[in-house]
Amino acid sequence: MTSRTCLSIILAAGEGTRMKSALPKVLHKIAGLPMVAHVARAAEAAGAGDLALVVGHGAEEVRKAAEKFAPRAELFVQEKRLGTADAVLAARAAIARGYDDILVMFGDTPLIDPTALAAARDRLANGAAVVVLGFRTDKPTGYGRLIEKGGRLVAIREEKDCSEEERRITFCNSGLMAIAGGQALKLLEAVGNANAKGEFYLTDIVGIASGQGLEVVATEASFESALGINNRAELAEAEAIWQQRRRREAMLAGVTLVAPETVFFSHDTEIGADTVVEPNVWFGPGVRIDPGASIHGFSHIEGATVASGSEVGPFARLRPGADLKKRAKVGNFCEVKKATVEEGAKVNHLTYIGDARVGAGANIGAGTITCNYDGYSKFFTDIGENAFIGSNSSLVAPVSIGNGGYVASGSVITEDVPEDALAFGRARQKNLPGKARELRARRAEAAKK
Numbered sequence: 409m410t411s412r413t414c415l416s417i418i419l420a421a422g423e424g425t426r427m428k429s430a431l432p433k434v435l436h437k438i439a440g441l442p443m444v445a446h447v448a449r450a451a452e453a454a455g456a457g458d459l460a461l462v463v464g465h466g467a468e469e470v471r472k473a474a475e476k477f478a479p480r481a482e483l484f485v486q487e488k489r490l491g492t493a494d495a496v497l498a499a500r501a502a503i504a505r506g507y508d509d510i511l512v513m514f515g516d517t518p519l520i521d522p523t524a525l526a527a528a529r530d531r532l533a534n535g536a537a538v539v540v541l542g543f544r545t546d547k548p549t550g551y552g553r554l555i556e557k558g559g560r561l562v563a564i565r566e567e568k569d570c571s572e573e574e575r576r577i578t579f580c581n582s583g584l585m586a587i588a589g590g591q592a593l594k595l596l597e598a599v600g601n602a603n604a605k606g607e608f609y610l611t612d613i614v615g616i617a618s619g620q621g622l623e624v625v626a627t628e629a630s631f632e633s634a635l636g637i638n639n640r641a642e643l644a645e646a647e648a649i650w651q652q653r654r655r656r657e658a659m660l661a662g663v664t665l666v667a668p669e670t671v672f673f674s675h676d677t678e679i680g681a682d683t684v685v686e687p688n689v690w691f692g693p694g695v696r697i698d699p700g701a702s703i704h705g706f707s708h709i710e711g712a713t714v715a716s717g718s719e720v721g722p723f724a725r726l727r728p729g730a731d732l733k734k735r736a737k738v739g740n741f742c743e744v745k746k747a748t749v750e751e752g753a754k755v756n757h758l759t760y761i762g763d764a765r766v767g768a769g770a771n772i773g774a775g776t777i778t779c780n781y782d783g784y785s786k787f788f789t790d791i792g793e794n795a796f797i798g799s800n801s802s803l804v805a806p807v808s809i810g811n812g813g814y815v816a817s818g819s820v821i822t823e824d825v826p827e828d829a830l831a832f833g834r835a836r837q838k839n840l841p842g843k844a845r846e847l848r849a850r851r852a853e854a855a856k857k
């Protein structure tokens with residue numbers, strides 16, 4: 409790693425009209441994390457020093473979100489959207505502190521590759537004044553074209569300002585740029601707005617620097633690195649690429665995905681080796697799956713931890729705070745929320761466990777419900793070790809079932825059940841011999857009349 413100082417500037421002031429959204433564009437999510445946070449992470453992963461975030465449209469919302477994903481970032485407001493060079497200059501105070509390297513990134517280019525950032529900085533270290541990350545594409549429409557002469561980058565021309573011939577160039581500007589800190593302000597201040605859009609283009613510093621005889625270079629990045637998100641179709645495209653990468657990473661790390669294209673991860677999903685994930689599983693944010701768990705098909709899991717040897721699903725829902733210890737089982741049509749299911753406990757069928765603890769080895773019968781909410785507050789249910797809850801029971805919280813407690817099927821439990829006690833919370837059954845035959849005869853007679 410280089411010892412050079414670095415300022416990373418992320419531009420996120422644009423309106424993003426084509427998203428047709430009340431939410432600022434850069435806060436739209438990929439894998440559950442705002443696009444701009446992906447960019448901030450890539451910068452961090454590349455060791456890209458201090459972070460400046462330029463906001464404008466939806467500034468307050470972006471500021472609030474940034475407190476979470478980049479608490480160290482310094483925020484600058486671009487008052488009017490006068491173009492990308494103007495946006496960078498919104499962070500003038502930070503640039504003026506004097507850094508060796510300035511990295512400029514766009515908040516709507518979420519899949520940028522940290523190694524490409526690091527490579528761009530290496531070129532600065534080797535004497536370049538401006539480094540542009542280019543990419544090649546058959547469909548260059550909308551991108552700035554990289555104009556090279558004699559193997560040197562001499563200008564970037566925006567689509568609207570291109571000649572016919574220039575428009576045919578397929579080497580394009582990703583938007584990512586590295587600028588020598590000592591030159592940055594001088595170059596940016598030299599940018600004018602005499603172009604088709606009347607904007608101050610960041611891309612113009614290439615022509616300016618090149619005209620001054622400074623070294624300007626283009627390096628090549630992947631298409632994904634350059635994928636700019638302008639509408640929801642592109643958002644979905646980026647999501648798909650992200651998911652595909654993550655699935656591959658998981659599989660190469662020892663996770664079996666039976667049908668990888670049907671499994672969806674979050675940006676922070678942790679999943680251990682030898683875990684098997686069946687088709688159609690969704691991981692929301694905050695999930696940790698330890699090695700050797702089984703996640704059966706059609707399970708929806710968020711904010712949960714699942715220990716080794718546990719089984720989830722098929723068709724299970726684990727909500728935030730669900731904590732499955734070793735060899736626990738949560739089966740079909742069960743929902744677990746803010747509850748610990750201790751070692752070897754079984755919650756196998758058609759059950760809701762919320763605000764509860766299920767002790768080690770306990771068995772929860774089909775259709776059991778913890779009644780945790782009275783319309784105002786939530787209450788806790790404690791189920792002891794090796795307890796047995798008969799099917800179709802309601803446990804009305806707050807309530808506890810002692811270790812080894814046994815609840816008869818169909819009970820409504822409103823009082824604590826002591827250790828090893830057998831609890832009936834229902835009316836006793838009464839059999840009336842021969843009464844069914846009598847009843848049928850009476851009904852048949854009545855129907856004749």
Ligand code: UD1
Pocket residue numbers: 419420421422423462464486488489490491492494495514515516550551552553564566580581582583608609610611634636
């Ligand atoms: C820009 C590049 C283009 C490149 C393309 C890659 C310029 C002039 N053009 O074009 O060469 O191929 O990205 O996707 O840089 N922004 C602000 N304030 C502004 C204007 C923009 O913060 O006043 C931000 C936007 O929020 C966005 C980024 O800068 O994150 C890029 O702006 P956008 O208008 O999308 O530029 P493009 O026309 O896509």
Ligand code: CA
Pocket residue numbers: 516636637638
């Ligand atoms: Ca764009």
